[in-house]
Amino acid sequence: MSLTPAPKDDPHTLVSTDWLASHLKDPDLRLLDASWFLPPSERNARAEYEAAHIPGARFFDLEEISDHRSNLPHMVPPVEKFMSRMRAMGVGDGHQVVVYDSTGIFSAPRIWWTFRLMGKNDVAVLDGGLPKWQAEGRETEDLPPVIRDRHMTTQRQNHLVKDVTQVAHAAKLKQAVVVDARAPARFAGEAPEPRPGLRAGHIPGSRNLPWGNLLNQDGTMKDPAVLRMIFQEAGIDLAQPVITSCGSGVSAAILALSLERIGHRNWSLYDGSWAEWGMYEDLPVETGPAA
Known part of the structure; x- marks a missing residue:
């Protein structure tokens, strides 16, 4: 399958600090x-x-803007709640959104x-995030932004999200490659899970690709050609659909962004991830490294 990588500055996936400036x-x-x-x-x-913060930035509270009806951590919010919170933040139709975090690339x-x-494609992650912005001596401020309501x-x-039933079905029938972004020791079941009550191990048949492998030392994302090679070396068949997973659905999105960067469009994210799968005793678990 031919994959067309995204350009260096792409307002739909990733933009540089120069672009943002x-x-x-x-x-x-x-x-x-x-x-x-964490x-x-x-x-x-x-x-x-x-x-x-970078001038004009609003704060997106990942924990608050989530589905509080769920007993799982920071699940994706209902559409109505997302729309309400974005309107209150002055984010709406016609806007180019850029998201960053203070790790580099982690939660953004x-x-x-x-x-x-939610169907909004004009959104990109800032490559290297706040650390790169500050390391380059660029301006920050401590002032709250001026907010004006905007309809969204x-x-x-x-198709971009999977629940536990869909993941179990896809894994059992080998309809997709499940890729786990957790550290190798957690994937193998050799390290305890940070959340109490969860079993150790991974979804049977899944592959392990720790999210940090996709980033450079300065917190920026590796070039698409290198990303593609990393996926392939992890035993991931890029001709197949991919379901990304992790501990609680955060670093799984780094895998999703990387797949989008290399031109792989047939991906989805398992929102519950191991926080959900590891909780259910009736779901199968494998231990040890990926076969």
């Missing part, structure tokens, strides 16, 4: 700080945003995926 004052640009940290880090994403792709799921229409793209 040249478009920062565009009237229809909306910049979102989607920083989020609980052990003891970092407060909102407090860090309030102390310093999850918000990119959420917008794509959505058209949910259900």
Whole structure:
């Protein structure tokens, strides 16, 4: 299968700090700080945003803008809640959205995926995020943005998300390649899960591709040609549909963004990921490295 990679600066996937600097004052640009940290880090994403953010950025609270009806962590919000929160943030139709985080590339792709799921394609992740922006000596501020309501229409793209039943069916019948972004020790079941009560291991037949393998040392994403080689070396058949997974659906979006960058369009994200699969005793679990 021929894959057409995305250009270096692509407003639908990934843009550089140079691109953002040249478009920062565009009237229809909306910049979102989607920083989020795992609980052990003891970092407060909102407090860090309030102390310093790229000029004009709004804070996208991944935990608050989620489905609070679910007992799983930060599941994708209902369409109505997403639309309401975006309108309150002044994000709507006709806007070019750029999402960044203060790790480099970690939680921002999850918000990119959420917008794509809602049918919004004019959204990109800032390559290297806030650390690269600051390392280059670019401006930050601590002022809240001026918000003006903007209407948003959505058209949910259900093919971009999978639930546990769909993943179990696809894995059993080998209808798709399930790719797990967790660290090798967690994938193999050799390290305990950070969330209590979860079994250790992975979805049977899945492949392991730790999300950090897709990034350079400076937190930027590797070039599409290199990404494609990494997927292939991980034993992932890019002629097949791909379902991305991880611990709770955050780093799985880094895999999804990488697939989009290399031109692989037939992918979806398992929103519940291991937080869900590892919870159900009746679902099969494999341990050890991928076969």
